[in-house]
Structures are given as C-alpha cells and as structure tokens.
Amino acid sequence: MKPLQEVPVTELQGVGPALAEKLNRLGLFSLQDLLFHLPLRYEDRTQISALGQLRVGSTAVVEGEVISCEVSQGRRRSLLARIRDGSGLLSLRFFHFSASMKSQLQPGKRVRCYGEARPGATGLEIYHPEFRVLRDDQPPPALEQLLTPVYPVTEGLQQKRLRQLITAALQQMQEQPLDELLPQHLLQASQFAFLADWSLAAAIHYLHHPPADADLMTLSEGLHPAQRRLALEELLAQQLGMLALRQKVREEAAHPLRVESSTLEIRLLEQLPFQLTGAQRRVVSEVSQDLGLAHPMLRLVQGDVGSGKTLVAALACLKALASHCQAAIMAPTELLAEQHYQNLKTWLEPLGIRVEWLTGKLKGKLREALLKDLASGAIQLLVGTHALFQEEVAFAKLALVVIDEQHRFGVHQRLALRDKGKSGDYLPHQLVMTATPIPRTLAMSAYADLDVSVIDELPPGRQPVKTLVLPDSRRPEVIARVRSACEEGRQAYWVCTLIEESEVLECQAAEVTWQELQVALPDLNIALVHGRMKPAEKADVMAAFKAGSYQLLVATTVIEVGVDVPNASLMIIDNAERLGLAQLHQLRGRVGRGSTASYCTLIYHPPLSQQGRERLQAMRSTNDGFAIAQKDLEIRGPGELLGTRQTGEVQLRLASLKRDAHLLEGLKPLAIQLQRESPEQAKLLLKRWRGNSLHFAQV
Ligand SMILES: Nc1ncnc2c1ncn2[C@@H]1O[C@H](COP(=O)(O)OP(=O)(O)OP(=O)(O)O)[C@@H](O)[C@H]1O
Numbered sequence: 178m179k180p181l182q183e184v185p186v187t188e189l190q191g192v193g194p195a196l197a198e199k200l201n202r203l204g205l206f207s208l209q210d211l212l213f214h215l216p217l218r219y220e221d222r223t224q225i226s227a228l229g230q231l232r233v234g235s236t237a238v239v240e241g242e243v244i245s246c247e248v249s250q251g252r253r254r255s256l257l258a259r260i261r262d263g264s265g266l267l268s269l270r271f272f273h274f275s276a277s278m279k280s281q282l283q284p285g286k287r288v289r290c291y292g293e294a295r296p297g298a299t300g301l302e303i304y305h306p307e308f309r310v311l312r313d314d315q316p317p318p319a320l321e322q323l324l325t326p327v328y329p330v331t332e333g334l335q336q337k338r339l340r341q342l343i344t345a346a347l348q349q350m351q352e353q354p355l356d357e358l359l360p361q362h363l364l365q366a367s368q369f370a371f372l373a374d375w376s377l378a379a380a381i382h383y384l385h386h387p388p389a390d391a392d393l394m395t396l397s398e399g400l401h402p403a404q405r406r407l408a409l410e411e412l413l414a415q416q417l418g419m420l421a422l423r424q425k426v427r428e429e430a431a432h433p434l435r436v437e438s439s440t441l442e443i444r445l446l447e448q449l450p451f452q453l454t455g456a457q458r459r460v461v462s463e464v465s466q467d468l469g470l471a472h473p474m475l476r477l478v479q480g481d482v483g484s485g486k487t488l489v490a491a492l493a494c495l496k497a498l499a500s501h502c503q504a505a506i507m508a509p510t511e512l513l514a515e516q517h518y519q520n521l522k523t524w525l526e527p528l529g530i531r532v533e534w535l536t537g538k539l540k541g542k543l544r545e546a547l548l549k550d551l552a553s554g555a556i557q558l559l560v561g562t563h564a565l566f567q568e569e570v571a572f573a574k575l576a577l578v579v580i581d582e583q584h585r586f587g588v589h590q591r592l593a594l595r596d597k598g599k600s601g602d603y604l605p606h607q608l609v610m611t612a613t614p615i616p617r618t619l620a621m622s623a624y625a626d627l628d629v630s631v632i633d634e635l636p637p638g639r640q641p642v643k644t645l646v647l648p649d650s651r652r653p654e655v656i657a658r659v660r661s662a663c664e665e666g667r668q669a670y671w672v673c674t675l676i677e678e679s680e681v682l683e684c685q686a687a688e689v690t691w692q693e694l695q696v697a698l699p700d701l702n703i704a705l706v707h708g709r710m711k712p713a714e715k716a717d718v719m720a721a722f723k724a725g726s727y728q729l730l731v732a733t734t735v736i737e738v739g740v741d742v743p744n745a746s747l748m749i750i751d752n753a754e755r756l757g758l759a760q761l762h763q764l765r766g767r768v769g770r771g772s773t774a775s776y777c778t779l780i781y782h783p784p785l786s787q788q789g790r791e792r793l794q795a796m797r798s799t800n801d802g803f804a805i806a807q808k809d810l811e812i813r814g815p816g817e818l819l820g821t822r823q824t825g826e827v828q829l830r831l832a833s834l835k836r837d838a839h840l841l842e843g844l845k846p847l848a849i850q851l852q853r854e855s856p857e858q859a860k861l862l863l864k865r866w867r868g869n870s871l872h873f874a875q876v
Contacts, residue, residue: 178353181346182209182865189345199334200342209355209865211346212381214339215407215831216326219396222291223321223389229264231301236293238320239267240311246282251298258282259299260290267294268302287311289318324387324396343385354378358862359410363850368843375406399836408832409840414866416848417859419626427472432502432576432603436469439499441528442492448527449488456634457485463630464493464608468577473595474606479614480632481802482766483639483741486610487517489632490579491524493608498530498557502576505598505605506560509581511536511712512719512735517581518560519720520741525558535561535570538713566597575600579608613759614802616810616838633803641800642769645778646753646793655749655778656697662747663701663728667773669747671731672764674755683733684709690751691731702726707733734760736767743771753779753796754789758809761796769800788812830866 184207187197205211226237241260249257249270256274260267269290271278282288292306311317328339357377364373380403387396395401399408446453453461460478467474480486494504506521508514518534525532533547533556550556554573559565575598598605609627647655659669671694673687684707691705704727706718715735722730723742730736730745734756748768753761761779769775779793795808832840852859 180209181212181349181353181355182207184208184349186211186342189342192342196334196338199331202331203329203334208346208349211343212350212355212385213407213830214328214343215384215404216328218327219324219387219391219393220291220327221389221393222325223323225289225320227264228260228262228267231265231267231294233294233296233301236291238289238291240287240289240317241267243282243284243286243288245284246279248279256282257299258288260288266300268297268299269306269308270297270302270304272304281310282308287313321389323389324391324393326385326387347382347385350378350381355381356858356861358858358865359413359851360855360858363847363854367847369409369840369847372402372406372409375402377406377410379403380406399831399833404831405837405840408837409844410862411830411832411866412837412840412844413848413851414863416844417852417863418867420848420852421863422626423475426475429472429604430602431471431473431606432497432500432574433471434468434496434500434502434576434606436465436496439495441495441499441530444528445491445495445524448524451636453488454485454632454634454636456480456632457489460489460630460632461492463628464489465496467628468493468496468606473604474608475595475627476607477609477611477627477629478632479611479629481614481635482612482763483770484632484635486581486632487520488524490581490608490610491521493579494521494558494577495525497576497606500576502574503551503554503556503572504558504577504579505565505572505575506558506579507565507581507594508560508562510735511562512715512740513581514561515712515716516719516741521558521560530558531556532558532560535559535565536712537562537564563594566594572598572600575605576603577606577608579610581610582612613763614806616803616807638772639769640772640774642748642765642775642777644765644797644800645776646797647778647780649780649782652780655780656694658776658778659694659729659747659749660698660701662776663698667747668722668725668727668742668745669729669749670736670745670767671729671749672736672751673731673733674750674752683707687731687733694729694731698729701728703729703731705731706735708735734764736764740767741770742767746771746773746775748775748777749780750777751780752782753793754781754785756792757813758792758795758805761792762802762805765796765800766802 185197186192186200186205186207187194189208192200200206200211203214205214220236222238224238225240226235228239228241231237231239239260239262241262244259244261246256246258249255253272256271256279258269260269269282269288288308288310290303290306290308292303294301294303296302309318326340327336328343330336330339355378359377361373364370383391383403384401384407392401396404464474464476464478467476478486478489490506494506497504506517508517514534514536518532522532531550533551535547539547547556548569548571551559552571552573559572564570578595578598580594595604595607659671662669671690673683673690687705687707691703695703704718704722706715710718718727718730719740721727725744746768748765750756750761750764756764765777768777779796781789781793785793791808791812795805799805848859851862
C-alpha cells in the first residue's frame with residue numbers, strides 16, 4: 178500500500194480532474210494533504226437552543242413556529258419572519274429573497290434555522306439564516322453528532338463536498354495510519370510531555386471530527402492540545418529544516434581568519450575617542466570565534482538603535498583584512514551606504530586601508546577603474562547597496578559580507594547573496610545586522626538559520642529620549658519648542674510621514690511643511706531632504722546638516738534608518754499615528770545619540786484608531802527596542818513584523834508564531850535530539866511538513 182502522501186486525491190471516489198484542480202488550488206494534492214487541511218472554525222449544530230437563551234453573538238440552531246412573515250420597507254427592503262418557541266421570539270431577516278421564500282415561511286409553519294443572533298430593529302435577529310421548514314408528517318431531521326468543521330475552500334468547492342472528502346481520507350487513515358515520527362519517549366522527556374498523550378493520528382482525527390462537548394472557545398483560539406500537538410510538530414519540522422541547513426553550511430568552506438586581535442584592530446580602538454561597551458566587546462568576540470572557523474559564519478547582530486553596530490561591523494571587517502582578504506558592507510539605501518562609507522573611511526584610512534564606495538553615480542572610466550582595483554585586491558573594503566552583487570562586480574578574495582538590513586531578508590535571499598560572493602571554493606562569512614530588534618521567540622524561528630548576538634547595552638552617557646504625544650492643535654507650541662532648542666545650539670528633525678502610501682504626496686507634504694516652517698522660524702537655517710531628490714543631492718544635504726550648517730532638517734521617512742547626527746536632540750514626527758511601531762522607534766533613534774537630553778514629539782491628527790492609540794502609548798512608555806518589538810508583535814502579528822519579503826517563509830500551515838511562541842523555547846534541543854537519535858525520522862518529519870509551503874529552507 179502506498180503511503181498517504183503518495184495517494185493522489187483523484188483516487189477518492191468521485192474526484193475527477195475538475196474537482197482535483199480545485200483541490201490543487203488549495204494546495205491539496207494527496208490524501209495526506211487533505212488530512213492536514215484543518216478547519217478554520219467550528220459550528221455547533223448538535224443541539225437546539227431555546228430562543229429565550231439566545232444572546233447577541235451566539236451562533237446556534239433554533240426551532241420555532243412562524244408567527245408572521247412580511248416584506249419590511251425599512252431603510253433596506255427585506256423579508257422579515259418572526260418565530261417563537263415557548264421561551265421567546267426571534268426575527269429572521271433576508272435582504273435577498275424570492276416570492277417562494279415568503280410562501281415557505283407562512284405563519285403556522287415550524288422552521289429550524291442556524292445563524293448568528295445580532296441586535297436588530299425588532300430585537301434579536303438572524304440575517305440570512307440557513308433554514309428548513311419542518312413537516313408535520315415527518316420526523317425532524319437528526320441533529321449533528323459532532324461539531325461541524327468549516328474549512329478554507331475555494332470557488333466552486335462546497336464545504337459539504339470537502340467534508341466528505343476529508344472524512345474519506347480519515348477512513349483511509351484508519352487502515353493505513355500516518356507514521357508517528359515524533360518518538361514518544363522524546364516527547365515525554367521534553368517540556369512538551371503534556372502533549373505526549375496525543376498521537377498525530379488522534380490529533381488529526383479530533384480536529385476534523387471534534388465531539389459535541391469539545392471546548393469551542395479553546396478550539397477557536399487554537400489552544401486545544403490536539404492543535405498544539407500539530408503546531409509543535411510543524412515548528413519542530415521547521416527547526417529541523419534549519420538544522421539541516423546549518424549542517425550543510427558546516428560542510429562548506431570559508432577562509433579561516435585569524436582570531437586573535439590584529440594590530441589593525443588595536444590601532445583602530447586606540448584612535449577612537451571612546452571605549453567599546455561591554456556588549457560590543459562580547460559581540461566582537463562571538464563574531465571573532467566564528468570567523469576563525471573553516472566554514473562560513475552566519476551570524477545576526479541585533480542591537481537597539483544607536484547601540485554601535487557599525488563599529489562591531491568595522492572590527493569584523495578588520496579581521497578579514499588582517500588575514501589579507503577583502504570585506505564588503507551592504508546597506509539598504511544609497512544614503513546609508515554613503516554614511517557607512519564616510520564613517521569607515523574616517524576610521525580605517527588612517528590605518529592605511531583602502532575603502533571605496535560603489536555608488537550608482539559612479540560611471541564610465543571611474544567605475545571601470547574601481548572594479549579593476551577590486552578584482553586585483555587593491556581595494557580592501559567595499560561599501561554599497563545591493564548593487565555590490567551585480568554580475569560584473571568581482572572580488573579578489575572576499576572573506577566577509579556584512580549586510581545591514583532594513584527590510585528583512587529571507588533565508589534564501591541571504592544564501593543567494595552569500596553565494597554570489599563565492600571565490601574559488603570559498604564562501605564568504607556573513608554578518609547580518611538588524612536595524613530593528615525582533616522578539617526573541619520570533620528570531621528563533623525566522624532567523625533559526627543564524628547564530629544570534631545581541632548588543633544589549635547603549636554607550637555610556639546616553640539619556641533616554643523623552644517622548645511626548647500631542648494632537649495637531651498644539652502645533653504652535655511644538656514650533657516654539659523647535660525654535661528654543663535650535664537657539665540653544667542643538668539641531669532638530671521634522672519628519673513628514675507617508676500620506677496615503679504615496680511617495681509623491683509625501684514629498685509634497687514635506688515641501689509644504691518646509692515652506693511653512695521657514696515662514697514660522699525665519700531665523701533658522703532649514704534644510705529639506707526627501708526620497709525624490711537625487712542621491713547626490715540628498716547626501717549633500719545630510720552632510721551639511723551633520724556639519725551643523727542647518728539647524729532644522731525637514732525630512733520624509735528616508736532618514737528612518739541609520740542616520741547618525743549626534744548633535745540632533747529633538748525630533749518631531751508629524752502624523753505619527755500613520756506609522757508602525759518599528760518605524761517610529763527607528764525614527765526616534767535618530768535622536769538621543771549624543772549626551773544631551775533628547776526629545777521626541779509625536780504629533781497626531783485625531784481621531785485615533787485603537788491600534789494607533791496603542792502604538793503611541795507604547796512609544797511614550799518605553800525606549801527599549803526589544804520591548805517595542807514585543808508590543809509590535811502583539812499588535813500586528815509576525816507576518817507584518819518581519820516585512821513582506823519574509824512573510825512567505827514564516828507562513829506556517831497551522832502553527833502561529835504569535836500564539837505558539839511558548840512552544841518555540843524548547844524546540845531546538847528537541848530537534849537536535851531527534852536529529853541525533855533518529856535521523857531518518859527527522860528527515861521524514863521535515864518532508865511531511867515541507868509539503869507545498871514555502872517556509873522551509875530547501876535542503
Ligand atoms: N562604545 C561606544 N561609546 C560611545 N559612542 C559609541 C560607541 N560605539 C559607537 N558609538 C557611537 O554611537 C553612535 C551610534 O553608533 P552606530 O551608528 O554604529 O549605531 P547603530 O547601532 O548602527 O544604530 P542605528 O541602528 O540607529 O544606526 C555613533 O556616533 C558611534 O560613533
């Protein structure tokens with residue numbers, strides 16, 4: 178007998194090519210796929226509720242006698258039938274109806290209906306209930322014995338048909354059980370012992386056919402042990418995928434670099450006006466250990482805004498350079514690439530290192546010369562955007578790629594980037610720096626292929642940014658505040674945020690604000706920077722602002738990530754309610770980078786949505802990027818938080834990174850143990866869950 182994952186849906190009775198095509202659209206190809214296609218929710222059609230017991234929001238089967246049925250000419254024409262049982266009354270309302278419905282629902286008839294009760298003009302009403310008229314000469318139809326599952330379907334595929342097919346697949350499962358790939362003793366010994374009573378088959382069976390007394394609330398929240406048992410297995414499979422990927426990485430070769438501090442590093446540290454923080458030192462040492470190994474490093478450095486990630490990256494690059502190899506730093510925008518370039522040049526050129534910037538504006542002979550020097554190894558460190566990885570860019574001996582992420586890359590994109598840097602048999606080491614921290618549990622899943630280092634300490638003397646939230650009506654006070662801060666010699670940002678997702682409008686808004694502020698603050702030098710300016714123009718404005726030629730910079734969100742002007746200590750964010758938490762936190766991170774007290778004023782336009790209010794409240798209550806990321810996860814969920822590029826990868830079939838976060842903690846050791854004890858089973862488990870979903874690394 179073929180295993181269920183190899184039995185196509187067409188082997189079920191009545192499934193021809195047309196139905197199979199609809200099933201395929203849902204990702205259902207085999208009987209096993211049908212078994213793993215779990216209900217979205219359940220309906221309780223197992224008992225009849227008394228009308229008098231219905232409450233707003235209750236979804237129930239009811240029975241009653243029709244006492245009236247007429248077309249109601251309210252704001253919208255509808256057919257309104259009133260029914261009663263011994264305990265109360267209920268109205269059934271149909272906005273779409275036919276003459277035959279009116280004749281079916283004649284007064285005196287008994288009907289059985291199913292639907293959700295809601296408040297209406299006549300008291301409790303059900304809009305468009307499913308109903309059937311009961312006949313006096315026949316016994317009433319039987320009620321359901323089990324809760325009724327409601328599945329994700331596609332056009333042309335009825336719930337009822339899908340239920341039949343899944344029931345047929347469940348019958349097959351009785352004869353031919355799915356392999357239990359998670360050994361009982363491992364589960365028992367893990368922190369998931371509470372799920373050990375549930376076999377995979379039992380969990381699947383229960384979720385398709387839950388008994389009438391099952392706890393609907395727990396099921397609808399996805400917290401039933403049967404659901405958790407499956408979520409556990411899916412997340413475990415994901416971890417196994419990541420382990421396999423790491424294993425593969427270990428088999429690849431990288432340039433092993435000298436671990437001990439080189440004179441280059443010592444000289445750089447000596448020339449800095451400050452000492453490394455303890456956290457920076459720890460992370461540098463974690464990175465150094467990795468770089469000394471003969472297989473490529475894959476490490477993520479998470480640090481809050483302003484925690485000094487660039488310096489850590491620079492020290493890592495020096496490790497490559499000291500071993501006579503090259504390094505590259507990739508920034509998300511030209512603006513940031515330029516900033517990194519300037520910083521690195523200042524730090525490294527005095528050490529005799531050649532740092533170059535591969536920018537879009539470099540054309541013709543100059544570009545050719547740069548590429549030639551890169552290929553010969555004369556350029557040791559190259560900074561740029563993803564343009565660094567164009568075909569014609571060849572390094573002599575690239576040992577380290579630092580990726581400063583803005584939008585998060587997925588596993589495959591990271592690996593593709595790394596593969597592009599391959600020289601001979603060697604792959605470069607990869608250091609990923611995230612500009613926005615993500616919660617630990619999420620990092621454990623989304624970044625499970627990377628080792629993670631955290632810079633959890635800010636340089637000494639930093640003062641937390643004080644955040645104020647004000648309605649737009651108090652704009653004049655905000656402008657006065659900008660004036661006094663600038664008169665005291667400090668600098669300020671005024672950020673205009675996205676208007677209806679249009680960059681053009683956003684830039685226009687920034688221009689209008691710039692003009693207004695020039696009128697309101699005639700004594701100040703006010704600059705403007707926005708996304709539609711040429712990169713070179715933007716860079717010039719930023720450089721002039723950094724040098725202190727301007728006191729106020731009106732900007733769009735282009736300045737979100739990485740801009741570093743320590744003398745700027747006041748930030749105004751206009752229409753702050755439009756931005757997500759991560760973005761607000763990034764923006765706010767542009768101030769509070771020096772030792773003077775810094776302020777951030779969030780201007781909002783009432784009325785605020787519930788989410789908007791929560792976000793602004795979170796901003797006011799904490800400066801801690803990790804706490805904000807956690808809050809963001811709660812408000813928006815993991816897909817949004819990770820950004821669109823990665824959502825596909827973290828789209829799990831039934832586990833939820835938010836709801837099942839607590840399961841993640843103990844998963845890695847369980848995955849390692851399973852891999853060690855039963856590699857064959859681990860492989861099968863991975864294969865089972867990989868299915869058609871995208872989120873597993875293809876190993
Ligand atoms: N140990 C330190 N002590 C004092 N200042 C430091 C230290 N490390 C870095 N800095 C300075 O702190 C500022 C912020 O550093 P950097 O730009 O590297 O932060 P970051 O972590 O990249 O932040 P962001 O994500 O906000 O860009 C820079 O001006 C840098 O020179």
